[in-house]
Amino acid sequence: MEKDTICALSTPYGVSGIGIIRISGPDTLSVINKIFKPGRKRKLEKIWKTHTVRYGYIVEEKGKVIDEVLVTIMKSPLSYTREDMAEIGCHGGLAAIKAVLSLCIRNGVRLAQPGEFTKRAFLNGRIDLTQAESIVEIINSKTEKSLEVSVKQLTGSLSRKIAVLRNQLINIMALVNYEIDFSEDFENISVSNIAEKIDTVINEIKGILGEGQSGRVLTEGVKIAIVGKPNVGKSSLLNLLVEEDRAIVSDIPGTTRDFVEGTICINGIPFTIVDTAGIRNHAVGIEKIGVERAVKWMEKAEMIIVVLDSSSELDFLDCQILSRAKSKPHIIVLNKWDLNDKNEKYFDEIFMGETIVKMSCLTGEGLKQLHAAIIEKLNNGVCEINNPEFFLSIRQQSCLEKTLNILEEIQTLVKKKTSCDITAEMIRFSIVHLDEISGRNISEETLEEIFSRFCVGK
Secondary structure: OOOOOEEEEOOOOOOEEEEEEEEEOOOHHHHHHHHEEEOOOOOOOOOOOOOEEEEEEEEOOOOOEEEEEEEEEEOOOOOOOOOOEEEEEEEEOHHHHHHHHHHHHHOOOEEOOOOHHHHHHHHOOOOOHHHHHHHHHHHHOOOHHHHHHHHHHHOOHHHHHHHHHHHHHHHHHHHHHHHHOOOOOOOOOOHHHHHHHHHHHHHHHHHHHHHHHHHHHHHHOEEEEEEOOOOOOHHHHHHHHHOOOOOOOOOOOOOOOOOEEEEEEEOOEEEEEEEOOOOOOOOOHHHHHHHHHHHHHHHHOOEEEEEEEOOOOOOHHHHHHHHHHOOOOEEEEEEOHHHOOOOHHHHHHHOOOOOEEEOOOOOOOOHHHHHHHHHHHHHHHHOOOOOOOOOOOHHHHHHHHHHHHHHHHHHHHHHOOOOHHHHHHHHHHHHHHHHHHHOOOOOHHHHHHHHOOOOOOO
């Protein structure tokens, strides 16, 4: 890693009261000494004290004042990156921010890459990779619950669990390696003891996977696709759920040619609701593309809401849509219930055992029941939300699943009393996958992909 000094705007770019420009690296203090002039006729200190704030001005080479600022100094190793750092609090106008950044660059500081400050914190050992990834989720948190679980992960909730698993596997490998010193099989070692220890690790990983999926629901949300024939009320339902006119509502079939989405929060859980084009046979042109995308959304979504017109009986196309939706957790919304005074028994018999909500998107009747059905379907169909302590990203989940698969293979080998050398090597591979989660073993390409999701100033 290059040991140059970097800078970036850490607050959103635009007009605001203040803007924070962050500097990190070995030349931080020397650069500050060049561009900062203390206010109130005070002298510039030769030795800056760490974690102190100084009032003054940013000045150009010829002494021209650029802006009135507050400068905060944080010396290594007691900083975010474990390097010397400074934060310049200047006015939040575009001209002021640009002028201060330009002056830093003229003095040998380069612009930071996305996530480079956090990447340096990771590479310098202040945080591990799971904690680094939680920072993105803290920034992107949409609800209090997602913020809570992300902060817990930043404090090491997942890191500690991974460390425990790693120690258990190292102890098992030590036991197997001890046997290798004496024989090539498990004759002098208790097979049941090894199998029991591996079983313990397997069960713990399964528990982490379950809790981690629950945590990811809180941080990333759940995608719900609204599907159905044209003119059954899909767009009206989206507008009702998001409480704004997001989708165009019309009596003309095929108004929605592409998907329209909105975000809602129910019981502290974020949901992305997607209104898809009305599905019908023999669609042509743009409408056909919209129907194809609706079908794809049914495949991508974690949950499906099938909207039916309850003022009429089901037809063949309704049945086709319902059949496709049954592959996922789904809710059946019987819309236009205010127009239905005859078909209640008909629908109750057809959908016996299904989750159905009778509602009117025109009057709002049934909205609370739909919210309750979504939460119930989430807990029973997608995953159960039980105040998770951490979340698992797709990458972290994949690494754990690889570890789990290897351990299950090891169980078979142990019971067959296969060579200790093979068993030890497979345990080592399982540890390698665990180390990818914490960042002990990680490729530069993976690091670049992870930190590219960060904003530049973080």
